[in-house]
Amino acid sequence: IDGGYTLGEVFSIAADDVTIAELTIQRAYYHPIHVTGGADSNTENTLIYRVRVVDPGQQAIKINAQDGSYADFGTIACSHIELTAEGRPHVTDCYTGGVDAHLAQGWTIRDNTITGFWCESGLSEHGVHVWNSGRDTVVERNTIVDCARGVGFGLGESGNGTARDYGDDPCPGVDGFVGHYGGVIRNNAIIGRDPAMFASQFGMDSGVALEQACGAVVTHNTVVALQPVPPRRDSVASRRIAAGAVTLGLGLAVVVAGAVLLAIDGDPIRRDCQADPDGDCRFVHATATL
Numbered sequence: 052i053d054g055g056y057t058l059g060e061v062f063s064i065a066a067d068d069v070t071i072a073e074l075t076i077q078r079a080y081y082h083p084i085h086v087t088g089g090a091d092s093n094t095e096n097t098l099i100y101r102v103r104v105v106d107p108g109q110q111a112i113k114i115n116a117q118d119g120s121y122a123d124f125g126t127i128a129c130s131h132i133e134l135t136a137e138g139r140p141h142v143t144d145c146y147t148g149g150v151d152a153h154l155a156q157g158w159t160i161r162d163n164t165i166t167g168f169w170c171e172s173g174l175s176e177h178g179v180h181v182w183n184s185g186r187d188t189v190v191e192r193n194t195i196v197d198c199a200r201g202v203g204f205g206l207g208e209s210g211n212g213t214a215r216d217y218g219d220d221p222c223p224g225v226d227g228f229v230g231h232y233g234g235v236i237r238n239n240a241i242i243g244r245d246p247a248m249f250a251s252q253f254g255m256d257s258g259v260a261l262e263q264a265c266g267a268v269v270t271h272n273t274v275v276a277l278q279p280v281p282p283r284r285d286s287v288a289s290r291r292i293a294a295g296a297v298t299l300g301l302g303l304a305v306v307v308a309g310a311v312l313l314a315i316d317g318d319p320i321r322r323d324c325q326a327d328p329d330g331d332c333r334f335v336h337a338t339a340t341l
Contacts, residue, residue, distance in 0.1 A: 054079040056108060056141055065089045065117070070098040077105035078138070082113040088120025097125035104130065106138025107147060110176065114152035121215070124157040132178075134167040136247075145173025148180055149198065154215045156186040160193065169199040169245075174253040177203040177260070178241075184215035186232040193239045197248050199255060201241035201274065205230020205262035222265035230263030241274045249278040 052074060054061050061076050064086045076083040083104045086097050104111040111132045114122045132149045134142070149165040152158060158181065165178040177200040181188045185204065195201045209228045221232040236259055243255040258274030261267050 052076050054083065056080050060085045063087070064097055064122075065094055067094060068096045070100065071102055072098070072100040073102070075103040075105065077103075078108075078141070080108045082110055083107050084111070085113045086122045086125060087115055087117040088122055090118070091120070093120050094122045095124045097122070099125070099127045100129055102130045104132045106133070106135055106141065108141055108143070109146050110148045110151035112150045114150070114155045114158070116154045116213075116215075122152075122155055125155075126159045126161070127163060128159070128161050130163045132163060132165045134169075136167075139167075139170065142170065142175075145170035145175050148176025148200075149178040149195075150180065151176055152181040152185055152188070153183040153211070154185065154213060155181060155188075156215075156217070157188075158185075159189045159191075161189065162192045164194045164196070165198060166196040167198070169197065169248045169251055169253075172252050174256060175199050177201060177257075179203070180206070181234070182206045182230050182262075183210040183213045184217075184229060184232070186215075186217065186221060186234070188231070188234040190234070190236045191238050195239060195241045197243060197245040198241075199248065199251075199253050199257075200260060201258045202236050202239060202272075203257070203260040203262070204234055204236070204264040204267050206260075207262060210263070225265055228263060229265050231261075231265070231267060233266045234264075234268070236267065236269045237271050239272045241272065242277070243275070243280075244277040246278055249276075249280075255280055 052061055054077065056078050058079055059081045061079050062071055062084045066089060071084065084099060086094060088094050099112065112127060127150060134147060147168055149168055150160055160179050168175045168178055178195040178198040179190050179193065180203045182203065182205050190202050210230055214228055222229050241258045243249065249255060255276050259269055259272060
């Protein structure tokens with residue numbers, strides 16, 4: 052289904068138990084797939100399965116609240132999400148990304164290939180990005196190739212200014228804004244290889260980024276840069292000002308061309324290693340007073 056950059060959205064979902072499968076969707080002016088809260092209640096149990104989403108004008112799959120209702124407990128699996136060289140000029144002000152979820156709870160994003168989300172000028176959103184008080188997201192077994200930012204929970208000190216109150220205090224003892232509660236990022240391969248991306252304004256900015264994330268677990272991911280990575284303020288993957296604690300597991304740290312690819316609060320994570328009951332090495336950091 053080709054939107055030809057004239058349809059704002061090809062699929063707009065605001066009802067429970069909707070499945071989109073076995074389709075190619077391309078060239079929407081905004082989002083090829085957009086999942087929102089319903090008119091009177093939350094939207095739940097969306098399944099996006101074996102779908103090719105190509106060359107969105109903005110984010111390929113957008114998930115957000117609407118009129119006080121949320122989009123929760125969905126799955127995006129076994130799909131291919133791509134921004135090509137032909138589609139990149141149709142993106143305005145680098146406002147693009149693969150999966151972009153706001154205020155959303157309980158999504159699983161697994162076994163997908165996500166590629167090409169970067170801009171000549173400006174910094175795109177992540178291949179997978181859940182923020183503005185997202186919760187309990189599982190991001191696993193994805194292959195993310197040539198995206199300026201790979202996987203992100205949260206963004207900035209206050210997100211885009213919206214937040215969700217879950218009512219059960221999922222991050223006890225932490226006051227103020229939380230960009231993401233809980234969640235797991237595991238067994239993903241995040242690879243940068245395109246010389247054109249590395250020559251762009253921001254290059255490969257981050258592999259896994261946690262910002263204002265509370266209780267996230269990041270374990271057994273591989274982050275590889277196949278071109279030299281210039282030193283940056285936060286290295287290539289970092290946790291900026293964060294709330295609560297994060298657990299980082301074995302299989303994260305990769306050093307390419309002298310740049311530490313994973314850091315937390317600006318420091319390499321390869322320290323304070325303690326073996327867990329399975330014998331794995333884990334790094335546990337509390338970055339705010341609990």
